[in-house]
Amino acid sequence: MQPCEVELFPGTTIQPGTLLYVRVHGKAEKITLLGHTLTPQITGASSDALFGVPYEAPVGQTLLSVACHNEVKVLLTVEPGLYTSEVLHVDGRRVHPQKKEDLDRIRQEQKAISALYSHIDTERQFQSPFLWPIASLITSSFGTKRLYNGSLRNYHTGCDLRAPEGTSIHAPAKGRVRMAQNLFFTGNTVFLDHGLGLITLYAHMSRIDVRVDQVVEKGAQLGLSGKTGRVSGPHLHWQAVIHGVKVNPVDLVRLTL
Ligand SMILES: [Zn+2]
Known part of the structure; x- marks a missing residue:
């Protein structure tokens, strides 16, 4: 079986108050980010989930974890939002x-x-x-x-x-x-x-x-x-x-x- 791979929009650098789209190539059961766990929508061979990164999210590094037949962890960086x-x-x-x-x-x-x-x-x-x-x-x-x-x-x-x-x-x-x-x-x-x-x-x-x-x-x-x-x-x-x-x-x- 192929290992599950993760595709992200906009990528591994996110900001408070932005979205993170997660597409897993494979059938994922759960995806967790910043203490929130979502059940992705499975379409064919891919699984999709959409997260909102809260405006109050702490700046620094955080892990995105995907429960697939293999466990995938992706290191994300939350950088400060450039808000005026x-x-x-x-x-x-x-x-x-x-x-x-x-x-x-x-x-x-x-x-x-x-x-x-x-x-x-x-x-x-x-x-x-x-x-x-x-x-x-x-x-x-x-x-x-x-x-x-x-x-x-x-x-x-x-x-x-x-x-x-x-x-x-x-x-x-x-x-x-x-x-x-x-x-x-x-x-x-x-x-x-x-x-x-x-x-x-x-x-x-x-x-x-x-x-x-x-x-x-x-x-x-x-x-x-x-x-x-x-x-x-x-x-x-x-x-x-x-x-x-x-x-x-x-x-x-x-x-x-
Ligand atoms: Zn307004």
Whole structure:
């Protein structure tokens, strides 16, 4: 029997907040990285799994282990993410909702979103590379550290693309619509499930053209850009989540496996 071999995208050097695609040439039972074990999807003679490297992942060396008929271990290097910072001076009322009806709504929506992330389609739907959802410029990159009134509070969980109101937003790859509705923070939002644990979302839309459970093909129109939810102006916030871990969606445009 041939020994199982491992192919990786982007390679053995990764960063916090990026994806790692693992393809094993052979039938793998389990793949483990940074304390998370996944059961890969087996197609023919290869096994595929997609990991999100958490933004908080420690910098240094770590082992990827693959349980195949032979045990394969690959040494990976997590190098620091080159993320910039932006300082925001905000009015406390804008970021801290206080009305009871708003707080109840936010809690309900967060529950529905966590439920969505925990029940994922395992079968890969997409063909790489992904397309850009709109042809535009990035106005705020994934991972930008956000300092509110001087202290680090969070980081940007998606990638913002310039989009005047009414710009067509396209599915960057085939997927199934898991949620398509108005949410408190992200406004009109569409969640697409691409399989292998990958979900992408499109926020602040002025119009949604798809419905839950619809399977959309690569390039299909999801709706129009806008400024719904908590935003100061129209743009597209594009986000990618792998098994609940937020990663840079731009990695999908470069993915070759
Ligand atoms: Zn954003």
